[in-house]
Amino acid sequence: MREVAPKITADQVRRSAHPALRPASPVGRQPVVKKGPGPSKLSYRLSRAWAKPMLRNAVLVYLPLVALALVGWRVVANDEWRGMIEAKVAALIEQVAARPEFAVRDVIVAGGSVDLQAKVRRILDLQPGTSSLKLDVEELRLRVEALGPVERATVQFDPQGIMRVAVVERIAVVLFRDAHKDLVMLDKGGVEIGPAGPRADYPELPVIIGEGAPQRVGEVIELLAAAPEILPRLRALVRVGERRWDIVLDHDLLIKLPEIGSIEALSRIMALHYGEELLDRDIAVIDMRLPDRPALRMMPEAAETYQIRRAVAALDGEDT
Secondary structure (H helix, E strand, C coil), X not given: CCCCCCCXXXXXXXXXXXXXXXXXXXXXXXXXXXXXXXXXXXXXXHHHHXXXXXXXXXXXXXXXXXXXXXXXXXXXXXXXXXXXXXXXXHHHHHHHHCCHXXXXXXXXXXXXXXXXXXXXXXXXXXXXXXEHHHCCHHHHHXXXXXXXXXXXXXXXXXXCCEEEEEEEECCCCEEEECCCCCEEEECCCCCEEEECCCHHHCCCCCEEECCCCHHHHHHHHHHHHHXXXXXXXXXXXXXXXXXXXXXXXXXXXXXXXXXXXXXXXXXXXXXXXXXXXXXHCCXXXXXXXXXXXXXXXXXXXXHHHHHHHHHHHXXXXXXX
Protein backbone atom coordinates (compact mmCIF):
# COMPACT_ATOMS: atom_id res chain seq x y z
CA MET A 1 0.00 0.00 0.00
CA ARG A 2 1.20 3.44 -0.80
CA GLU A 3 1.91 5.75 2.20
CA VAL A 4 0.87 9.34 2.02
CA ALA A 5 3.24 11.76 3.76
CA PRO A 6 1.63 14.56 5.84
CA LYS A 7 1.80 18.01 4.38
CA ILE A 8 3.98 20.48 6.33
CA THR A 9 3.22 24.14 6.02
CA ALA A 10 5.72 26.99 6.06
CA ASP A 11 4.54 28.20 9.49
CA GLN A 12 5.22 24.79 11.00
CA VAL A 13 8.72 24.85 9.61
CA ARG A 14 9.47 28.29 11.10
CA ARG A 15 8.13 27.24 14.49
CA SER A 16 10.25 24.14 14.58
CA ALA A 17 13.31 26.19 13.72
CA HIS A 18 12.82 28.60 16.60
CA PRO A 19 12.39 26.97 20.11
CA ALA A 20 10.56 30.00 21.50
CA LEU A 21 7.82 29.49 18.94
CA ARG A 22 7.39 25.84 19.65
CA PRO A 23 4.18 24.83 21.49
CA ALA A 24 4.58 23.80 25.10
CA SER A 25 5.01 20.15 25.72
CA PRO A 26 1.99 18.51 27.32
CA VAL A 27 4.31 16.81 29.83
CA GLY A 28 5.73 20.07 31.33
CA ARG A 29 2.47 22.08 31.27
CA GLN A 30 1.08 23.06 34.78
CA PRO A 31 -2.61 22.12 35.31
CA VAL A 32 -5.06 24.98 35.79
CA VAL A 33 -6.70 24.79 39.29
CA LYS A 34 -10.32 25.83 39.20
CA LYS A 35 -12.04 27.32 42.32
CA GLY A 36 -14.39 24.80 43.98
CA PRO A 37 -17.74 25.44 45.71
CA GLY A 38 -16.24 25.49 49.30
CA PRO A 39 -15.69 28.65 51.46
CA SER A 40 -12.72 30.89 51.19
CA LYS A 41 -9.90 30.89 53.70
CA LEU A 42 -11.14 34.14 55.27
CA SER A 43 -14.67 32.89 55.78
CA TYR A 44 -13.34 29.60 57.13
CA ARG A 45 -11.14 31.37 59.68
CA LEU A 46 -13.98 33.64 60.70
CA SER A 47 -16.32 30.67 61.23
CA ARG A 48 -13.66 28.89 63.31
CA ALA A 49 -13.16 32.01 65.44
CA TRP A 50 -16.96 32.44 65.94
CA ALA A 51 -17.18 28.86 67.19
CA LYS A 52 -15.15 29.86 70.26
CA PRO A 53 -17.46 30.64 73.29
CA MET A 54 -15.21 33.45 74.47
CA LEU A 55 -15.62 35.43 71.26
CA ARG A 56 -19.37 34.80 71.09
CA ASN A 57 -19.85 35.94 74.71
CA ALA A 58 -17.74 39.02 74.09
CA VAL A 59 -19.80 40.04 71.06
CA LEU A 60 -23.27 38.99 72.20
CA VAL A 61 -23.08 39.72 75.96
CA TYR A 62 -20.19 41.87 77.09
CA LEU A 63 -20.15 44.31 74.21
CA PRO A 64 -23.88 45.19 74.59
CA LEU A 65 -23.44 45.51 78.35
CA VAL A 66 -20.52 47.88 77.91
CA ALA A 67 -22.51 49.93 75.42
CA LEU A 68 -25.50 50.01 77.74
CA ALA A 69 -23.30 51.03 80.67
CA LEU A 70 -21.80 53.85 78.64
CA VAL A 71 -25.24 55.08 77.65
CA GLY A 72 -26.47 54.83 81.26
CA TRP A 73 -23.44 56.67 82.55
CA ARG A 74 -23.97 59.37 79.98
CA VAL A 75 -27.62 59.74 81.02
CA VAL A 76 -26.81 59.80 84.73
CA ALA A 77 -24.07 62.35 84.26
CA ASN A 78 -26.46 64.69 82.53
CA ASP A 79 -28.88 66.21 85.03
CA GLU A 80 -31.24 67.45 82.35
CA TRP A 81 -31.55 64.04 80.69
CA ARG A 82 -31.92 62.29 84.00
CA GLY A 83 -34.67 64.61 85.17
CA MET A 84 -36.50 64.26 81.87
CA ILE A 85 -36.37 60.45 82.02
CA GLU A 86 -37.49 60.37 85.65
CA ALA A 87 -40.41 62.66 84.87
CA LYS A 88 -41.50 60.49 81.94
CA VAL A 89 -41.24 57.30 84.00
CA ALA A 90 -43.21 58.85 86.88
CA ALA A 91 -45.89 60.05 84.50
CA LEU A 92 -46.13 56.60 82.94
CA ILE A 93 -46.46 54.95 86.34
CA GLU A 94 -49.14 57.40 87.39
CA GLN A 95 -51.01 56.80 84.16
CA VAL A 96 -50.93 53.03 84.62
CA ALA A 97 -51.77 53.19 88.35
CA ALA A 98 -54.80 55.36 87.66
CA ARG A 99 -56.45 52.67 85.57
CA PRO A 100 -59.69 51.38 87.15
CA GLU A 101 -58.67 47.72 87.08
CA PHE A 102 -55.99 48.45 89.70
CA ALA A 103 -58.28 50.34 92.08
CA VAL A 104 -59.18 48.97 95.54
CA ARG A 105 -62.94 48.56 95.64
CA ASP A 106 -63.35 47.17 99.18
CA VAL A 107 -61.50 45.86 102.24
CA ILE A 108 -62.64 42.57 103.80
CA VAL A 109 -61.25 41.56 107.21
CA ALA A 110 -61.67 37.95 108.30
CA GLY A 111 -60.97 36.55 111.76
CA GLY A 112 -61.00 38.10 115.20
CA SER A 113 -63.75 39.96 116.99
CA VAL A 114 -65.89 42.71 115.51
CA ASP A 115 -63.96 45.34 117.48
CA LEU A 116 -60.64 44.00 116.19
CA GLN A 117 -61.88 44.04 112.59
CA ALA A 118 -62.90 47.68 113.01
CA LYS A 119 -59.42 48.49 114.36
CA VAL A 120 -57.79 46.78 111.38
CA ARG A 121 -59.85 48.84 108.93
CA ARG A 122 -58.95 52.04 110.76
CA ILE A 123 -55.24 51.23 110.81
CA LEU A 124 -55.21 50.41 107.09
CA ASP A 125 -57.12 53.58 106.20
CA LEU A 126 -57.72 52.53 102.57
CA GLN A 127 -60.19 54.64 100.65
CA PRO A 128 -62.18 53.15 97.74
CA GLY A 129 -60.39 53.93 94.51
CA THR A 130 -56.89 53.79 95.93
CA SER A 131 -54.53 52.23 93.40
CA SER A 132 -53.19 48.84 94.43
CA LEU A 133 -49.94 49.56 92.57
CA LYS A 134 -49.15 52.25 95.12
CA LEU A 135 -49.67 49.92 98.09
CA ASP A 136 -46.95 47.91 99.81
CA VAL A 137 -48.64 44.68 100.89
CA GLU A 138 -45.80 43.77 103.26
CA GLU A 139 -45.95 47.18 104.94
CA LEU A 140 -49.70 46.82 105.36
CA ARG A 141 -49.24 43.40 106.97
CA LEU A 142 -46.68 44.76 109.43
CA ARG A 143 -49.02 47.62 110.23
CA VAL A 144 -51.82 45.20 111.09
CA GLU A 145 -49.55 42.93 113.15
CA ALA A 146 -48.41 45.97 115.14
CA LEU A 147 -51.84 45.96 116.78
CA GLY A 148 -51.64 44.32 120.22
CA PRO A 149 -54.60 41.94 119.76
CA VAL A 150 -53.25 40.59 116.43
CA GLU A 151 -50.98 37.57 116.62
CA ARG A 152 -50.40 37.29 112.86
CA ALA A 153 -52.00 38.56 109.67
CA THR A 154 -52.01 38.07 105.90
CA VAL A 155 -52.85 40.73 103.32
CA GLN A 156 -53.77 39.89 99.71
CA PHE A 157 -55.20 41.82 96.77
CA ASP A 158 -57.37 39.75 94.44
CA PRO A 159 -58.12 40.47 90.75
CA GLN A 160 -61.63 41.67 91.63
CA GLY A 161 -60.19 44.69 93.43
CA ILE A 162 -60.81 43.35 96.95
CA MET A 163 -58.18 43.76 99.66
CA ARG A 164 -58.52 40.66 101.86
CA VAL A 165 -57.01 40.73 105.34
CA ALA A 166 -56.98 37.60 107.52
CA VAL A 167 -56.04 38.03 111.18
CA VAL A 168 -55.47 35.63 114.06
CA GLU A 169 -56.44 37.25 117.35
CA ARG A 170 -54.41 36.79 120.50
CA ILE A 171 -56.23 35.08 123.38
CA ALA A 172 -55.82 36.60 126.83
CA VAL A 173 -54.81 34.03 129.47
CA VAL A 174 -53.72 36.27 132.37
CA LEU A 175 -54.01 39.83 133.64
CA PHE A 176 -50.87 41.71 134.59
CA ARG A 177 -50.88 44.60 137.05
CA ASP A 178 -48.12 46.92 135.87
CA ALA A 179 -46.13 49.53 137.77
CA HIS A 180 -48.98 52.02 137.33
CA LYS A 181 -51.38 49.49 138.93
CA ASP A 182 -53.28 49.19 135.67
CA LEU A 183 -54.47 45.80 134.43
CA VAL A 184 -53.38 44.70 130.99
CA MET A 185 -54.17 41.48 129.16
CA LEU A 186 -51.37 39.08 128.20
CA ASP A 187 -51.44 36.09 125.88
CA LYS A 188 -49.70 32.77 126.49
CA GLY A 189 -46.42 34.22 125.23
CA GLY A 190 -46.53 37.18 127.61
CA VAL A 191 -47.30 39.63 124.80
CA GLU A 192 -49.43 42.59 125.84
CA ILE A 193 -52.82 42.63 124.12
CA GLY A 194 -54.23 45.81 125.59
CA PRO A 195 -55.79 47.36 128.69
CA ALA A 196 -58.21 45.14 130.58
CA GLY A 197 -60.43 47.60 132.37
CA PRO A 198 -62.16 46.59 135.62
CA ARG A 199 -61.06 43.32 137.23
CA ALA A 200 -64.67 42.19 137.57
CA ASP A 201 -64.97 41.99 133.77
CA TYR A 202 -62.46 39.11 133.67
CA PRO A 203 -63.25 36.81 136.59
CA GLU A 204 -61.86 33.77 134.77
CA LEU A 205 -58.37 35.24 134.27
CA PRO A 206 -55.71 35.08 137.01
CA VAL A 207 -53.75 38.18 137.98
CA ILE A 208 -49.96 38.19 138.04
CA ILE A 209 -47.82 40.82 139.75
CA GLY A 210 -44.14 41.54 140.00
CA GLU A 211 -41.14 42.37 137.87
CA GLY A 212 -40.45 39.71 135.25
CA ALA A 213 -43.90 38.16 135.62
CA PRO A 214 -44.94 38.66 131.95
CA GLN A 215 -41.94 36.66 130.80
CA ARG A 216 -43.08 33.71 132.95
CA VAL A 217 -46.67 33.35 131.80
CA GLY A 218 -45.90 29.79 130.69
CA GLU A 219 -45.02 28.84 134.29
CA VAL A 220 -48.29 30.36 135.50
CA ILE A 221 -50.25 28.21 133.06
CA GLU A 222 -48.42 25.08 134.25
CA LEU A 223 -49.01 25.90 137.93
CA LEU A 224 -52.72 26.45 137.42
CA ALA A 225 -52.96 23.26 135.39
CA ALA A 226 -51.45 21.36 138.34
CA ALA A 227 -53.98 22.86 140.80
CA PRO A 228 -57.17 23.88 138.97
CA GLU A 229 -59.15 23.74 142.25
CA ILE A 230 -57.54 26.94 143.53
CA LEU A 231 -58.77 29.05 140.59
CA PRO A 232 -62.04 30.12 142.30
CA ARG A 233 -60.05 31.16 145.35
CA LEU A 234 -57.08 32.68 143.53
CA ARG A 235 -56.39 36.37 144.06
CA ALA A 236 -52.98 36.76 142.47
CA LEU A 237 -49.64 35.19 141.66
CA VAL A 238 -46.70 37.34 142.73
CA ARG A 239 -43.26 37.04 141.16
CA VAL A 240 -40.69 37.45 143.93
CA GLY A 241 -37.20 38.63 143.03
CA GLU A 242 -37.67 37.35 139.48
CA ARG A 243 -36.91 33.89 140.92
CA ARG A 244 -40.03 32.24 142.31
CA TRP A 245 -43.80 32.57 142.85
CA ASP A 246 -46.06 33.36 145.76
CA ILE A 247 -49.72 32.35 145.41
CA VAL A 248 -52.28 34.51 147.22
CA LEU A 249 -55.67 32.88 147.89
CA ASP A 250 -58.76 34.24 149.57
CA HIS A 251 -58.74 34.76 153.34
CA ASP A 252 -55.15 36.03 152.89
CA LEU A 253 -53.73 32.52 152.57
CA LEU A 254 -50.19 32.77 151.17
CA ILE A 255 -48.37 29.84 149.52
CA LYS A 256 -44.63 30.35 149.08
CA LEU A 257 -43.28 28.14 146.29
CA PRO A 258 -39.61 27.25 145.80
CA GLU A 259 -37.49 28.52 142.94
CA ILE A 260 -36.96 25.00 141.59
CA GLY A 261 -39.68 22.36 141.58
CA SER A 262 -42.58 24.74 142.12
CA ILE A 263 -45.07 22.49 140.32
CA GLU A 264 -44.11 19.48 142.45
CA ALA A 265 -44.39 21.55 145.64
CA LEU A 266 -47.85 22.79 144.69
CA SER A 267 -48.90 19.23 143.83
CA ARG A 268 -47.88 18.12 147.37
CA ILE A 269 -49.98 20.91 148.87
CA MET A 270 -52.98 19.86 146.82
CA ALA A 271 -52.50 16.23 147.88
CA LEU A 272 -52.59 17.33 151.54
CA HIS A 273 -55.65 19.42 150.81
CA TYR A 274 -57.48 16.46 149.28
CA GLY A 275 -56.71 14.31 152.34
CA GLU A 276 -56.71 16.83 155.21
CA GLU A 277 -58.48 19.88 153.76
CA LEU A 278 -55.30 21.85 154.34
CA LEU A 279 -56.36 24.96 152.48
CA ASP A 280 -59.57 25.21 154.50
CA ARG A 281 -57.82 25.43 157.86
CA ASP A 282 -56.87 28.58 159.77
CA ILE A 283 -53.49 28.85 158.13
CA ALA A 284 -51.86 32.12 157.10
CA VAL A 285 -48.75 30.87 155.28
CA ILE A 286 -47.70 27.59 153.68
CA ASP A 287 -43.96 27.86 153.11
CA MET A 288 -42.59 25.34 150.60
CA ARG A 289 -39.35 27.14 149.82
CA LEU A 290 -37.52 24.24 151.47
CA PRO A 291 -39.29 21.18 150.05
CA ASP A 292 -37.73 18.89 152.67
CA ARG A 293 -38.88 21.15 155.52
CA PRO A 294 -42.28 22.68 154.73
CA ALA A 295 -43.55 25.15 157.27
CA LEU A 296 -47.02 26.33 158.29
CA ARG A 297 -47.93 29.61 159.94
CA MET A 298 -51.30 29.80 161.55
CA MET A 299 -53.67 32.75 161.70
CA PRO A 300 -53.21 34.98 164.76
CA GLU A 301 -56.54 33.92 166.24
CA ALA A 302 -55.85 30.27 165.48
CA ALA A 303 -52.36 30.56 166.96
CA GLU A 304 -53.73 32.11 170.13
CA THR A 305 -56.33 29.35 170.47
CA TYR A 306 -53.65 26.75 169.88
CA GLN A 307 -51.44 28.24 172.62
CA ILE A 308 -54.32 28.24 175.11
CA ARG A 309 -55.06 24.60 174.36
CA ARG A 310 -51.44 23.67 174.84
CA ALA A 311 -51.30 25.56 178.13
CA VAL A 312 -54.43 23.84 179.39
CA ALA A 313 -53.09 20.46 178.29
CA ALA A 314 -49.83 21.14 180.14
CA LEU A 315 -51.78 21.79 183.35
CA ASP A 316 -53.67 18.53 182.85
CA GLY A 317 -56.78 20.59 182.49
CA GLU A 318 -59.72 19.87 180.32
CA ASP A 319 -59.22 20.71 176.73
CA THR A 320 -61.46 23.62 175.76
